[in-house]
Amino acid sequence: MINLEALFNISYGLYIVCSGDKDKGNGYISNTVFQVTSEPARFAASCNKNNYTTELIQKTGAFSVSVLHTEASSEIIGNFGYKSGKDVDKLKGVNLIYGETGVPIVLDECISYYEFKVIQTVDVGTHILFIGEMVTAENIDTTKEPMTYLYYRNIRKGFSPKNAPTYIDKTKLDTKSRDASYKRFKCEVCGYIYDEAEHDIKFADLPDDWVCPICYTDKADFVEI
Amino acid sequence: MINLEALFNISYGLYIVCSGDKDKGNGYISNTVFQVTSEPARFAASCNKNNYTTELIQKTGAFSVSVLHTEASSEIIGNFGYKSGKDVDKLKGVNLIYGETGVPIVLDECISYYEFKVIQTVDVGTHILFIGEMVTAENIDTTKEPMTYLYYRNIRKGFSPKNAPTYIDKTKLDTKSRDASYKRFKCEVCGYIYDEAEHDIKFADLPDDWVCPICYTDKADFVEI
Numbered sequence: 001m002i003n004l005e006a007l008f009n010i011s012y013g014l015y016i017v018c019s020g021d022k023d024k025g026n027g028y029i030s031n032t033v034f035q036v037t038s039e040p041a042r043f044a045a046s047c048n049k050n051n052y053t054t055e056l057i058q059k060t061g062a063f064s065v066s067v068l069h070t071e072a073s074s075e076i077i078g079n080f081g082y083k084s085g086k087d088v089d090k091l092k093g094v095n096l097i098y099g100e101t102g103v104p105i106v107l108d109e110c111i112s113y114y115e116f117k118v119i120q121t122v123d124v125g126t127h128i129l130f131i132g133e134m135v136t137a138e139n140i141d142t143t144k145e146p147m148t149y150l151y152y153r154n155i156r157k158g159f160s161p162k163n164a165p166t167y168i169d170k171t172k173l174d175t176k177s178r179d180a181s182y183k184r185f186k187c188e189v190c191g192y193i194y195d196e197a198e199h200d201i202k203f204a205d206l207p208d209d210w211v212c213p214i215c216y217t218d219k220a221d222f223v224e225i
Numbered sequence: 226m227i228n229l230e231a232l233f234n235i236s237y238g239l240y241i242v243c244s245g246d247k248d249k250g251n252g253y254i255s256n257t258v259f260q261v262t263s264e265p266a267r268f269a270a271s272c273n274k275n276n277y278t279t280e281l282i283q284k285t286g287a288f289s290v291s292v293l294h295t296e297a298s299s300e301i302i303g304n305f306g307y308k309s310g311k312d313v314d315k316l317k318g319v320n321l322i323y324g325e326t327g328v329p330i331v332l333d334e335c336i337s338y339y340e341f342k343v344i345q346t347v348d349v350g351t352h353i354l355f356i357g358e359m360v361t362a363e364n365i366d367t368t369k370e371p372m373t374y375l376y377y378r379n380i381r382k383g384f385s386p387k388n389a390p391t392y393i394d395k396t397k398l399d400t401k402s403r404d405a406s407y408k409r410f411k412c413e414v415c416g417y418i419y420d421e422a423e424h425d426i427k428f429a430d431l432p433d434d435w436v437c438p439i440c441y442t443d444k445a446d447f448v449e450i
Contacts, residue, residue: 002266009364032259035271040350114231120347126262131354139228139231149236
């Protein structure tokens with residue numbers, strides 16, 4: 001039996017994974033980046049086949065990873081996590097550098113960054129696992145703590161978007177123990193769920209100019225689930 | 226340039242990975258387990274080629290992952306993390322069940338567990354990356370938080386053993402900013418470093434019956450580095 005709620009106990013950080021070059025670069029928010037060997041330092045990153053960044057990693061054979069800190073703004077998470085690089089230039093106005101492989105590396109609201117050359121590509125179904133050999137690792141700001149996915153979910157009330165390896169369809173979770181007096185409303189744009197059980201204010205009482213905390217969509221675009 | 230200290234900002238949980246069967250099972254502590262796809266739920270685990278558990282995963286084609294909580298004892302971490310299953314029966318006296326694939330699953334001091342059938346094996350150098358399809362996921366105790374590697378390192382003063390993908394040889398770290406009045410002593414058995422800068426008491430002033438917090442080796446087996 002698979003109890004999806006048990007998956008919430010796997011720990012992850014929150015990263016901006018970038019690829020491309022000076023002409024066309026892109027990045028997205030990922031929580032599935034980890035070290036697979038220490039000598040030499042090699043990492044694996046699981047990237048959705050539908051992500052534009054995945055296409056750029058396959059083209060350039062390189063990618064960067066920047067570590068978001070706990071105070072990273074909803075703006076940067078919304079920009080990189082809930083929009084597609086096929087529609088907008090996500091790197092516009094972002095403070096970044098280009099690494100020795102030529103890929104963009106985001107510095108804004110991050111504490112460390114790493115750069116990798118792809119040495120293996122593994123098809124794992126809906127995602128591709130890129131195995132990268134580390135060519136650069138540097139600290140930007142050592143005064144802050146890395147954002148963890150637990151912190152993002154519990155403190156910041158965030159969640160995985162549909163393309164993430166850790167996406168969970170909340171409608172599949174066991175809801176038998178819920179108090180029926182609390183309603184839930186879902187953002188039709190990004191999927192964010194406003195659960196009244198987690199807030200001090202009923203959805204109907206939110207001001208009319210209230211917007212989705214993740215993607216800034218109007219209150220009117222929420223539907224009750 | 227690679228600044229090894231920047232690698233400390235990657236977030237991980239702490240898990241007991243097990244394999245084998247009722248006749249001969251084994252497990253070890255891992256921090257490199259993560260989800261790679263959501264539909265279906267597939268995970269990757271990076272396992273050192275020298276680990277006995279790796280051999281058992283290759284033989285049985287299955288493995289389990291149990292999530293340690295923040296209050297997990299040094300005894301369980303010492304047992305699974307710093308001993309070899311080639312020498313001792315690590316599962317002796319441990320509260321466990323056997324999953325539908327037949328592998329042992331540790332319940333002691335854990336909050337959730339998962340069980341996987343291996344569907345792909347990727348050689349990434351010193352380690353093998355096992356891609357597993359989830360067959361079981363369950364919560365054991367939802368009142369506790371998952372142990373993170375950051376918590377283990379900062380609060381519990383733990384570190385990665387030599388076979389871990391995230392092992393860092395501390396002698397390679399930049400020490401130019403260290404205060405020379407603090408000395409460092411290394412456990413010759415497990416590699417734990419007692420750094421006086423991180424403690425209120427000098428190593429020489431520790432009582433004679435003090436033992437390594439990780440592997441319980443005598444104080445006499447520490448050497449200054």
